[in-house]
Every structure is written in C-alpha cells, then in structure tokens.
Amino acid sequence: MVDGIRRSRSQRVGPSRLIATLLVTESADRFQYFSHVSCKLPGMPRNAWYPRAAFAGFMLGALATARVIARRRRRLELRGRVVLITGGSRGLGFAAARRFIEAGADVAICARDRTELERAEAELRKVAARYTERASGQAIPRVIALRADVTDERATQQLVADTIARFGRVDVLVNCAIEIAIGPLESMNASDFQSAFRSIFFGTYYPTYAVLPHMRARHFGRIVNVTSISGKLPIPHSSTYVTGKFATTGFSAAATIELRKYGIRVSTVMPPPLRNGAWMNVAYKGNADRELSWFAGALSLPLASANTERAARAIVDAARHGYAETMVSPLSWLQSRFYSLFPETTISLAAAADQYLLPTCPPGAGEAPAVSAAEILVNTENPKVQKVARHGQSDAARYLQPLASMINGNGRKPN
Numbered sequence: 001m002v003d004g005i006r007r008s009r010s011q012r013v014g015p016s017r018l019i020a021t022l023l024v025t026e027s028a029d030r031f032q033y034f035s036h037v038s039c040k041l042p043g044m045p046r047n048a049w050y051p052r053a054a055f056a057g058f059m060l061g062a063l064a065t066a067r068v069i070a071r072r073r074r075r076l077e078l079r080g081r082v083v084l085i086t087g088g089s090r091g092l093g094f095a096a097a098r099r100f101i102e103a104g105a106d107v108a109i110c111a112r113d114r115t116e117l118e119r120a121e122a123e124l125r126k127v128a129a130r131y132t133e134r135a136s137g138q139a140i141p142r143v144i145a146l147r148a149d150v151t152d153e154r155a156t157q158q159l160v161a162d163t164i165a166r167f168g169r170v171d172v173l174v175n176c177a178i179e180i181a182i183g184p185l186e187s188m189n190a191s192d193f194q195s196a197f198r199s200i201f202f203g204t205y206y207p208t209y210a211v212l213p214h215m216r217a218r219h220f221g222r223i224v225n226v227t228s229i230s231g232k233l234p235i236p237h238s239s240t241y242v243t244g245k246f247a248t249t250g251f252s253a254a255a256t257i258e259l260r261k262y263g264i265r266v267s268t269v270m271p272p273p274l275r276n277g278a279w280m281n282v283a284y285k286g287n288a289d290r291e292l293s294w295f296a297g298a299l300s301l302p303l304a305s306a307n308t309e310r311a312a313r314a315i316v317d318a319a320r321h322g323y324a325e326t327m328v329s330p331l332s333w334l335q336s337r338f339y340s341l342f343p344e345t346t347i348s349l350a351a352a353a354d355q356y357l358l359p360t361c362p363p364g365a366g367e368a369p370a371v372s373a374a375e376i377l378v379n380t381e382n383p384k385v386q387k388v389a390r391h392g393q394s395d396a397a398r399y400l401q402p403l404a405s406m407i408n409g410n411g412r413k414p415n
Contacts (some may be wrong), residue, residue: 033123074265074322077223079138082167083319084160086110086150086207087177089120090224090400091276093235095312096174101127103316106142108163111177112149113402120400121145142167145259150177151198156206164214172222172319175204175212182279182295183285184358185239187365192240192285202246212259219263222319225252229272229327231347232336236354237291256324265322271311272332273299277396279388280403283370289382291357296388300395303331308399312325374403 083100086092088109097107101124109124111117121143128141144166148159163170179199181192204225215221229235230242231249252268259266279296298304306329314328327333340345377389396403 002363018385042169048329060243061394066356076320078172078316078320081105081171082108082163082169083174084108084110084163084170084207084211085171085176086148086203087173088174089113089116089133089145090402091278091281092271092308092311092399093174093176094120094123094400095276095308096123096226096315098127099309099312099316100172100319101141101143102131103320104131104138106167106173108144108146108167110146110150111149114147116400116402117145117147122399126372139283140215140253150175150203152205152224153206154327160207160210169218170211170214170221172224173207174224174226174319175207176226176315177203178226179283180238180281181240181283181285181370183288184361184365186361187285187368188240189366192370193243196240196244196248200241201247201251204248208255212264215264216262219402222322223255223259223264223266224269224315224318225255225266226269226271226315227252229270229332229335231268231270233339237273237286237295237349237358253305253325264397267318267323267326269311269315269318269326269328270332270336271306271314271328272335273305274304274308275299275392275395275397276308276312277392277401279392280373280396283372284376285370286365286366287359288360288371288376289380289385292376293382293384293388294358296392297384300388300391302414306332320347366374377403 036375063064083097083105085093085097085100085107088097088107089111093109093111097109097120100107107124109117109120111120124143128143132138132140144163146159146162149155150159160170177199179196181188181196207298208223211223212223213224225248227249228241228245230238231245236244249268249270256266256268279292279299282292282295284291284295309327314326317323318326327336376385380386
C-alpha cells in the first residue's frame with residue numbers, strides 16, 4: 001500500500017512537465033503533415049542543394065532590398081502635417097500627441113471631458129514651445145482641443161469638420177479612444193457587451209468613416225488604429241474588451257486592404273498593457289477590490305506590460321511609414337505567434353490562470369452595476385489595493401490620469 005502511494009506521488013506531473021507535454025503533443029498534431037512529406041522526399045545528392053540555396057538567398061536579399069526601398073518611398077515627413085487624435089487627453093493618446101508635436105506636426109485632440117481637455121492642451125502647448133526652441137526657425141506646432149464623443153456619429157462628423165475648418169485638412173487620424181471593463185465573464189451582461197462594442201468598435205468606425213471622404217478627395221491619408229494584443233490573444237476577465245478589440249482589429253485589417261487603392265494607408269498598432277495608470281479609468285465587476293488589485297498589479301510588471309513611450313513611438317512610426325501592422329513589444333509579438341501556433345496550449349495556460357490565480361465570480365454579479373476605481377479607493381481597506389494605488393500613482397500622474405492627483409499617501413481617495 002505504501003509503495004503504491006509512493007509510486008503515485010512520484011508519477012505526478014509538475015507544471016513544467018505538463019506544459020512541455022502540451023507543446024510536444026500540439027506540435028506533433030500541427031506538423032504531422034510536414035513530417036510526413038519530408039519522409040517522402042526522394043534522395044538527392046548534397047551538391048544538388050547548392051544552386052537552390054543560392055537562389056533562395058538571392059531572392060530573400062532581393063525582397064529585403066525591395067522592402068527597404070518601398071519603406072523609404074512611402075515615408076511621410078510629419079513636420080507641418082495635421083494629426084487628429086481621438087482620446088488624446090490622457091494615457092497613450094496624450095503620449096502619442098506629445099510625440100507628434102515633437103516631430104513638428106500640428107495636433108488636434110478630442111475627448112469628452114472639458115477639464116481633462118484643457119489640462120492636456122496646456123501641457124501640449126508647452127511641448128510645442130520646447131520644440132520651437134530646439135528647432136530654430138521652425139513654426140510653433142499648433143494645438144487645439146475639441147470636445148467630442150466619438151461613439152456618436154454626428155458628433156464625430158462635426159469633430160472632423162471642425163478640425164478641417166481650423167487646420168485646412170487632416171493628414172493623419174489616430175483612433176485611440178477606449179473604455180475598459182474588468183471582471184469574470186459571468187459578471188458581464190448584454191448591456192456591458194453593447195457598451196464595450198459601442199466605445200471600442202464604433203469609437204474607431206465613426207472617426208474613420210467621417211474622415212474618409214476628405215482623404216479620398218485628396219487621394220492621400222494615414223489612419224492609425226490603436227487596438228491591443230487583446231485583439232489577437234484572448235485575456236481572461238476581459239471578455240467585453242477582448243470582444244471589442246477582436247472586432248476592431250478585423251475592421252482595421254479589412255480597411256488596410258480596401259483603402260489602399262485610394263492612397264490611404266491604414267495601420268493597426270497592438271500594444272500590450274501599458275504602465276500609464278489606465279487601471280484608474282476601468283470599470284470593475286465581480287469582486288471589484290480583487291479585480292482592481294490583480295489588474296493594476298499586472299500593469300506594473302515589466303514582463304506583463306510595456307512602457308507607454310514605446311507604444312507612442314510605435315504609433316508615430318506607423319503613421320510615418322504606413323506599416324500594415326505593428327506589435328509594440330517583442331514579447332507581445334511572441335505571444336500572438338505562440339497563440340497562432342499552439343492555441344490549445346495557450347488556452348490551457350490562460351484557463352489555469354483564470355481558475356487558480358484570478359478572483360472568482362460572486363453570486364449575482366451579473367445584475368450588479370460596475371464599480372469605478374474611484375469608488376473602490378474611497379471605501380477599500382484592502383492593503384493590496386492601497387499598495388498598487390501608491391505604486392502606480394507616478395505613472396498615472398505623468399499621463400494625466402485624473403484620479404492620480406486624488407490619491408493620498410495611504411493609497412486611498414478621500415471622500
């Protein structure tokens with residue numbers, strides 16, 4: 001009996017062995033055809049491969065050269081160009097606006113909150129003044145802030161019309177406005193999905209369609225749609241966000257193909273989670289305290305998140321060069337490719353994280369309203385929540401997250 005127990009314990013499979021087994025099994029399934037074909041290849045003398053290898057190398061070199069030439073030909077000089085950025089009053093949109101101004105572009109930002117817009121406009125004007133000091137003889141980049149709700153079709157059309165009235169044209173559109181809800185799938189109801197689809201998908205669709213007639217008439221334009229790694233790789237406890245981002249990524253890919261004949265290059269930029277205090281603007285459902293704790297904590301981890309300035313540079317580079325698709329970090333590129341090659345393994349790992357690491361869904365969570373970060377920080381006694389709030393305060397303040405200035409030294413928001 002004792003020997004049997006010892007054997008069963010020794011035969012238990014650890015996490016690393018389990019992952020290795022999943023990878024090997026899925027690799028065998030996925031590449032079985034290629035292995036079979038390779039076994040059927042006829043024998044060939046070694047020297048017979050040399051001409052083929054040389055030809056393959058020549059073709060690869062020719063393709064690389066052609067790509068460099070094409071990249072240089074489509075490069076857009078941003079100095080003096082007009083860039084419209086939705087969601088430009090804080091976070092990644094604000095960081096991208098700074099980068100475009102530093103490149104000499106005129107920038108129009110939009111958001112719904114007037115106070116946030118005024119603060120962002122004042123900061124961007126300072127950036128424009130510093131640019132003029134560095135680039136002697138250059139005109140000061142112009143900055144305007146326009147209040148608009150890009151989930152409203154008429155408001156978005158008016159936004160584009162106002163930008164053209166002020167600047168004369170729109171050369172680059174950056175769609176960067178988002179809303180996020182975090183919580184288990186069971187806590188999300190139909191209204192949550194409708195709200196996410198309206199803010200994420202139509203927040204990209206309406207500005208794109210509003211600016212299209214103008215860009216088609218000029219036979220020129222650049223559109224940068226900022227989606228997410230969540231538009232390629234499903235993330236647990238982000239079901240509404242993932243749904244909206246998958247739809248937006250698909251729309252952007254279709255637009256990339258079909259608008260090129262009009263001289264409009266569409267780029268899709270997919271950043272991973274960013275260290276910019278975005279968790280302060282998230283709606284939380286389920287066990288709200290714990291959901292905020294894990295999400296804000298994940299955004300502070302170097303391997304789980306990326307630097308916001310890096311993502312902002314990727315947006316500017318996409319506008320400048322017209323890249324079809326950009327993954328901001330090497331890790332997010334690897335994650336998306338890993339999911340494409342090993343979907344079963346990726347889903348198994350994510351399911352394990354959901355089951356053992358993330359908060360469970362309390363009964364009746366689907367009927368309860370979402371809770372904002374501000375509400376949580378007023379009432380929380382959770383030391384983990386207070387710790388992540390203090391830790392992320394400096395990043396949040398740098399990217400003009402309104403809640404950052406309200407958090408005290410205890411990691412709470414006073415009433």
